[in-house]
Amino acid sequence: MRRRSLRTRLFLTFGLGTLLLSALLGTLTFFGVRDVLISxxxxxxxxxxxxxxxxxxxTIYTAPLTLSNEVSSIQQSxxxxxxxxxxxxxxxxxxxxxxxxISAAARNAAEHNQVTTETRMVQSELVYVVGxxxxxxxxxxxxxxxxxxxxHNLRVLLLVIGxxxxxxxxxxxxxxxxxxxxxxxxxxxxxxxxxxxAGGDFATRLPTTHAGSEVEQLTExxxxxxxxxxxxxxxxxxxASDVSHELRSPLTALAMSASILExxxxxxxxxxxxxxxxxxxEIQVFQGLIEDLIELSxxxxxxxxxxxxxxxxxxxxxxxxxxxxxxxxGEPPRVEVERELENARVLVDRRRFERIIANLxxxxxxxxxxxxxxxxxxxxxxxxxxxxxxxxxxxxxDLEHVFERFYRGRAAHDRSVVRGTGLxxxxxxxxxxxxxxxxxxxxxxxxGARLQIELPLAEFPS
Amino acid sequence: MRRLRAxxxxxxxxxxLGGCTLVSTSSAPDVISHDSVPLGLLDPTIPxxxxxxxHFVTRDIFLVDRSQQVVPVGRLVPSPPSPLDxxxxxxxxxxxxxxxxxxxxQIPANVTVNQATIHNGVAxxxxxxxxxxxxxxGRRVAVAQFLFTAQALGAFRGIQITINQTPFALxxxxxxKVTLIxxxxxxxxxxx
Numbered sequence: 001m002r003r004r005s006l007r008t009r010l011f012l013t014f015g016l017g018t019l020l021l022s023a024l025l026g027t028l029t030f031f032g033v034r035d036v037l038i039s040x041x042x043x044x045x046x047x048x049x050x051x052x053x054x055x056x057x058x059t060i061y062t063a064p065l066t067l068s069n070e071v072s073s074i075q076q077s078x079x080x081x082x083x084x085x086x087x088x089x090x091x092x093x094x095x096x097x098x099x100x101x102i103s104a105a106a107r108n109a110a111e112h113n114q115v116t117t118e119t120r121m122v123q124s125e126l127v128y129v130v131g132x133x134x135x136x137x138x139x140x141x142x143x144x145x146x147x148x149x150x151x152h153n154l155r156v157l158l159l160v161i162g163x164x165x166x167x168x169x170x171x172x173x174x175x176x177x178x179x180x181x182x183x184x185x186x187x188x189x190x191x192x193x194x195x196x197x198a199g200g201d202f203a204t205r206l207p208t209t210h211a212g213s214e215v216e217q218l219t220e221x222x223x224x225x226x227x228x229x230x231x232x233x234x235x236x237x238x239x240a241s242d243v244s245h246e247l248r249s250p251l252t253a254l255a256m257s258a259s260i261l262e263x264x265x266x267x268x269x270x271x272x273x274x275x276x277x278x279x280x281x282e283i284q285v286f287q288g289l290i291e292d293l294i295e296l297s298x299x300x301x302x303x304x305x306x307x308x309x310x311x312x313x314x315x316x317x318x319x320x321x322x323x324x325x326x327x328x329x330g331e332p333p334r335v336e337v338e339r340e341l342e343n344a345r346v347l348v349d350r351r352r353f354e355r356i357i358a359n360l361x362x363x364x365x366x367x368x369x370x371x372x373x374x375x376x377x378x379x380x381x382x383x384x385x386x387x388x389x390x391x392x393x394x395x396x397x398d399l400e401h402v403f404e405r406f407y408r409g410r411a412a413h414d415r416s417v418v419r420g421t422g423l424x425x426x427x428x429x430x431x432x433x434x435x436x437x438x439x440x441x442x443x444x445x446x447x448g449a450r451l452q453i454e455l456p457l458a459e460f461p462s
Numbered sequence: 463m464r465r466l467r468a469x470x471x472x473x474x475x476x477x478x479l480g481g482c483t484l485v486s487t488s489s490a491p492d493v494i495s496h497d498s499v500p501l502g503l504l505d506p507t508i509p510x511x512x513x514x515x516x517h518f519v520t521r522d523i524f525l526v527d528r529s530q531q532v533v534p535v536g537r538l539v540p541s542p543p544s545p546l547d548x549x550x551x552x553x554x555x556x557x558x559x560x561x562x563x564x565x566x567x568q569i570p571a572n573v574t575v576n577q578a579t580i581h582n583g584v585a586x587x588x589x590x591x592x593x594x595x596x597x598x599x600g601r602r603v604a605v606a607q608f609l610f611t612a613q614a615l616g617a618f619r620g621i622q623i624t625i626n627q628t629p630f631a632l633x634x635x636x637x638x639k640v641t642l643i644x645x646x647x648x649x650x651x652x653x654x
Contacts (some may be wrong), residue, residue, distance in 0.1 A: 038485055046494075054501040061508050061516050064540050065550050086538050087518035106491045115499050116491035126485055132499075136508045137516040147485055154484040 006187070010180035011173065018172020022165035030161050034154055041150050042128060046117060048078055049130035049143040056084070060137040078143075085110070085140040102142050106131045110140040119147065126151055186215045190222055200433060202230045233300065241297030244290050251290060255283050292423040296405070299430040306349045306434060310458045313346045313383055314376060320357035321374060328361065333371035341376050341383060347458040352431040357387075359424040360451055364389035368448060385453040388444040399441045403429040425451075517541040523552045524610040524652075528564045530599075531653040532606045534614070535560060545615050549578040549587060552611050568604035570595060576626070578612075583619035584642065585612035592625045598633060605632050605643055606651040613645050620644035 004012070052074045059070040071082050071091075083102065084091040101122045109116045110133040118129045126147040133140045189206060196204040205226060206219040258280045265273055298304045314337040325332040357374075364371045368391025377384040394402060401407045406422035428451075432439045437455040444450035502509035508516070519541040522534035537551040553575050555567040570591065577588040587608055593601050605623065612621050620642050623630040631639040634647055645652075 034484065050500050050503060053503050057503065057508065060540070061511075061514065064516075065547060068554075087520075089538055091538075103491060109491055109493055113496075113504055115494040115504070117494065118488045118491040119485060120487050126487070129491075131491070132503055134503055135506050136502075136514070138518055151484055158484065 007180040007184050010183060011176040014176025014179065015169060015173035018175075019165070019169040022168040022172075026161040026165040030158055033157060037150060037153065041147070042117065042119075045080075045128055045143075045145045046130055048080075049132060049141070049145075052078060052080075052082065052143060053132040053134060053141040056082075056139065056141055057134045057137050060086075060139060079146070081144040083142040083144065085142070087138045101144075102129060102131065106142070107140075110142070186218060190218065193222070193226075197226060197229075202226070202233070237297050237300040240293055241301070244293040244297060247286075248290050248294070251283065251286055255287060258283050289423065292427055295427060296423060296430065299427075299434070304434065307351070308347050308349055310345045310347050311350060311353075312342075313344055313385075313455070313457075314342050316346075316348070316350065316353060317357065317374060317376060317385065320354045321361070323354065324358045324361045327358075328365055330370065333361075334373040335376075336373060337376045338378050340378050344378070344383060344457055345459040346383060346435075346455050348435050348455065352435060356428050356431050356453070359428045360387045363424050363451075364391070367391060372444075372446065372448060379454065382454045382456050385455065386444075387451045387453075388446055389448040389450075391448045393443045393447060394441055394449045402441045403439065519543055521548045522611070522614050523548060524607045524614075525552075525556050525560065526566045526568055526603055526607065527653065529653070530603060530651075532603065532610055532651055533565070533653045534610075535565065543615070545578040545580050545585060545612065545617075546575060548615055549575050549585075549608065549611060552607050553589075567607065568596060568600045569593075569607060580612065580615060580617045583617055585615070585617035585621040586624070587612070587621055588624045588627060589630075590626065593623075593630065602632065602635065602648060603651055606648040609643055609645060609648055610652055618645070620647075 055070060055074065056067070059067050067084075071084065074080070075082055085107075103118060103120065106116045106118055106129060110131045113133045113135055115133070116129075116131045118131075120127060120129065122129075122144070128145040128147050130143045130145070131140065132143075186209070193204050193206050205223045208219060209215060258276065261268075261276050262280065265276060268276065295304070314335075317337070318335050321332055321335055361371050364387065368389035370390055372388045372390045373386075375384075375386045375388070377386065398407075403425050405426040407426075429439050432453055432455075435455055437453055439451065439453045442450045442452055496504055506515065507513040517540070518538045520536045521539050521543050523537050524532040525535055527533045535556070537548065539547045539551070552567075553569055553573055555569065555571070556565040570593075572591050573593070574590040575587060576590055577586070579586050585608075593604055596604055605621075608623065609621050622642050623632075629641050631641050632643050633639050640647065
């Protein structure tokens with residue numbers, strides 16, 4: 001399952017957290033206020049019903065003929081409906097509320113001299129019914145109070161609390177966005193810096209900020225780590241460079257000695273001739289390795305100066321191919337150039353470009369039966385140079401490793417191939433990078449491997 | 463995403479349900495203990511009296527049906543019933559339920575009973591307003607309402623009506639004017 005980004009998770013955590021919190025608080029507030037409002041209303045209605053029942057009792061006792069007026073007066077002032085059951089007969093001034101709406105349980109309780117209260121729906125209206133028996137006057141008073149006003153108030157309260165919860169949630173989510181931006185920004189900066197360093201820009205450092213002690217500590221640790229890494233790389237490069245330089249002189253002496261021996265090969269017996277052949281070959285490989293190591297060390301140290309010039313890419317490629325073919329022997333590979341690139345020019349170091357072509361062709365010659373074709377294709381503001389070989393292609397698992405130093409892949413176990421230094425493609429990558437290009441290894445549609453280089457165009461004639 | 467959706471559904475459902483029953487109804491009435499009921503409402507007698515109680519009895523009063531004949535209907539009155547209490551209900555007229563059944567009264571709404579007593583089988587009824595505003599036939603029906611109500615209370619000899627203490631004479635159907643109206647004179651107006 002794909003995990004969400006930290007920003008999304010922070011946003012969701014804040015949003016959902018606020019939603020849950022506001023929902024919880026809203027619910028508690030609503031039910032708390034609701035209970036208090038209902039309780040207060042019912043208490044008030046009950047007390048008022050007691051007073052009204054006492055009035056009715058006194059009226060029946062002192063002036064029964066004015067009972068209707070008294071009940072009417074009570075109903076008007078209290079905004080309630082009064083139902084009387086006098087000596088078993090129901091009396092009401094309001095025919096819209098028939099006595100049947102008083103529940104049987106309440107009526108039964110009143111007959112047993114019990115005061116009852118009840119909240120119920122009567123004709124789709126929510127009412128609070130107080131039943132008070134008055135045995136001294138053979139009367140039961142049922143006062144019906146409308147709860148619509150209370151219901152309305154509660155709905156308004158619910159709406160207000162719901163709106164507040166929604167607003168709070170939005171506020172929380174906005175806070176989540178803000179916090180996630182602030183929290184993730186240092187990580188993004190670190191990530192970008194790490195990517196630049198991984199791309200070879202060892203001068204990259206995190207800027208010192210005042211975004212909090214944790215971020216400052218992270219910045220300091222990161223920069224310290226990069227410093228140490230750079231120091232180690234420089235030390236390693238210097239060591240390799242020193243070793244290479246130290247080895248070059250005795251190796252040159254060895255090569256010269258081998259050369260002298262070559263001149264007197266005829267005077268040697270067959271076993272000595274074979275040994276000389278082996279020695280010369282190994283010295284040649286060793287010299288190549290040392291040269292490559294020195295060049296890589298210079299590249300790592302940034303000591304290789306560029307001599308840039310604007311050159312037609314098609315012509316430069318053809319010249320390089322011809323030059324390498326002369327050295328390697330055999331038929332030159334096809335060089336196919338898209339028509340629009342015939343006069344296109346690139347800003348390159350001629351020597352490095354020729355070294356790129358040479359190394360690629362050497363590599364193909366050594367491990368894949370030579371180069372089949374070299375193609376130049378236009379890719380917008382860039383030119384794509386494809387070098388296809390005649391080999392079986394590169395295993396998918398090796399594709400991303402072929403430019404690593406001393407990575408030999410399948411060739412390491414194949415004794416039939418001619419031994420190389422293992423640094424040729426690594427050097428190609430360094431040169432391509434120095435020309436602000438990119439290189440990748442893929443499979444050629446024709447079956448072999450394809451090494452693909454992209455370089456920026458300096459001029460693209462229309 | 464699924465959790466967020468479930469939470470939204472729960473919230474909406476909660477609000478909807480909450481909106482349905484903001485004030486919960488009772489499954490049964492709540493009984494309040496006797497000790498909590500104030501003002502002596504549950505006492506068997508009326509407080510601050512000499513153990514007074516009010517009992518009610520039913521007495522007939524006479525109203526008018528659709529055929530313009532007087533018919534008896536029951537009224538609760540405190541016991542023992544006084545003539546004034548009972549005759550008062552004649553002036554009050556029919557209830558809404560009785561009115562829905564076609565029962566009416568010929569006594570104008572502005573007529574109230576000032577006094578009603580019975581002596582030696584004769585009821586003396588003093589009214590607040592004259593009955594002269596009623597047509598003669600209706601006037602006899604109105605008097606019949608008082609007459610037969612009083613007869614049921616024991617005024618077997620008849621009634622004498624005064625308007626604010628001024629004697630009132632009823633013109634009978636035969637043209638005679640009488641101040642003491644007897645049941646026999648208006649018996650034809652009473653529904654058999």
